[in-house]
Amino acid sequence: MNQHPDIPLDEWLSGEGPDSDIVYCTRVRLARNIEGYSFSPMQEPPEATALLRTIQQALQPLAKNRDLQWIDLEQEDSFSKQTLVERHLISRELQMSDRPRAVVVDEKGRESLMINEEDHLRLQFFRAGMQLQETWRAADRLDDEIADLLPYAWSSRLGFMTSCPTNTGTGMRISVMLHLPALVITKEIEKATTAIAEMNMTVRGLFGEGSHAVGDFFQVSNQRTLGESEDQIIENLGRAVESLVHWERRQREEFRKSPLYIEDQANRAYGVLERARILSSEEAINLLSRLRLGRLLDLIEEPSLADLNRIFLMTQPGHLQTRSGRELHPGERDRLRAEWVRAILSGGAEPQPE
């Protein structure tokens, strides 16, 4: 395992994959704990350090077939950690925690093992578009391999033991990130999220727990982990997501019939992105969202979806700071973000921070 956190642009952020007009990506997260250690939130630092060493040692064989990076988060500066959050490779909780902790990241940046988050191990798997089965199978495979290397805390009655009881059982959270601008514009989104909640699913914003929806992006995930098998969870989530996808597509078809409003919104968004000198992260995402809808409905010819995805990622605070090699004040970030956007949209050179 090498030590350098220079993760490539993940293929699951390519904007491709099944149903990619609406489904951005699929994520499976498994919560696992190792027998013989206290749950992470109750550890004293020496126990946490010992656990980290045990896991690092035990996982060595995994690196044989994979190009893995072990990233000790106590060694990382704040904007490197922020970048990992923006790639969804670590959670905000792991970013902010003061425990000894680490993350293992695969070479494509689409799988990560968070170590000493709320649980000893949190395995995360990302795939582009709607890929519930494929993502789950990848997770299941690695989970089996790790189970051969480390003794999981498991009860025959409850299943996998977790730090928080809401995860006990399968320890699985499967979520799908959706782009639902048409439902937001038509205000159907409230009805839609109520319907999803009634199917025992949770709807959240872009960065998980506690985050509000920005730029019309939503995460739908299972609420229950106990009393249902992984296959049942996947089936139920699949049904919920399919209904949202269907609903969003129907609204988009309506817009296709009278496209003026979306054409206007997409063009305005493009005009501002092309020219603004100051751009907040939230505004950028909102503009990208409306521009993306216009592109998908062929109401505007430029820019490419690939450029939109690149802007989406590159203009987040951690990425900007990592590229700059130093911490930036919010004001500097908003300026550099606008420069990046203009550079990408004009096909020009990357901006250099002062």
Place this chain on the structure above:
Amino acid sequence: MNQHPDIPLDEWLSGEGPDSDIVYCTRVRLARNIEGYSFSPMQEPPEATALLRTIQQALQPLAKNRDLQWIDLEQEDSFSKQTLVERHLISRELQMSDRPRAVVVDEKGRESLMINEEDHLRLQFFRAGMQLQETWRAADRLDDEIADLLPYAWSSRLGFMTSCPTNTGTGMRISVMLHLPALVITKEIEKATTAIAEMNMTVRGLFGEGSHAVGDFFQVSNQRTLGESEDQIIENLGRAVESLVHWERRQREEFRKSPLYIEDQANRAYGVLERARILSSEEAINLLSRLRLGRLLDLIEEPSLADLNRIFLMTQPGHLQTRSGRELHPGERDRLRAEWVRAILSGGAEPQPE
């Protein structure tokens, strides 16, 4: 006098003239009434018609040295009248009135005689930029010529008699239209308007009485017409306007030192104007205002001030409808306005309404 209301783009709308970075234009208005007729609001239609004929006859000699148009407003359609309002050649009151009424307009569209507005005659004179003396002299000259042709209602004690006592005396209202974006952005405008009110001047929006300020444009005019000579009124107004101009310039100098915000605002405005598919009149004026400030501070290279002025005028509802040759729904106007703006900014062909 010819009968066709096809008035050229007035030179006072050229955006040139003294202090034109801030002062859009100067206007003098004189209220006059003819002896032997009831004040306009009290007339029955036959008396109003008789007055119109009397005035039309009496003014014939004026047409010798001038190219004047007599426009009978009862014959004009609603968007032609709206266009005259947008050129400031008639007031909203004259537009909406149901009395027999007319307007005489000079060939440059910078002088107009409203007939049977609140008073029998309202002489209006416009000049580009800050030209109090010049505008007043032009008004005084024509006023003298008309006084030789028609018997004005005049009292040696009060001066010119007017329908509303607030105009009695000189019957003069002199006003200056100012573009004060820096004072609006820095919120100094409230202090500024309070100071102006204390100097017995009135501050209003773009279209006079009752209109709110749109696009950072303000009209400053004298409140008093009685007890002060024309020269005193002009001197006082001059002092008030000079202090506003000075105040605005000082704020603009501050922006020149740290130009990022204005550069951002001007570019965003340009981006939206270049691309929007739906544009309301009010939004267009607001965007033009911010773009104009950016141009004047050399923070953006395009478009030309002449193009900005052209857009300013061409995209108002009456102008749009006159060009289309028919009445347009508000939705159609907002669409055609956006087309016009794009056409002017790209140097392309004039849009054709469907």
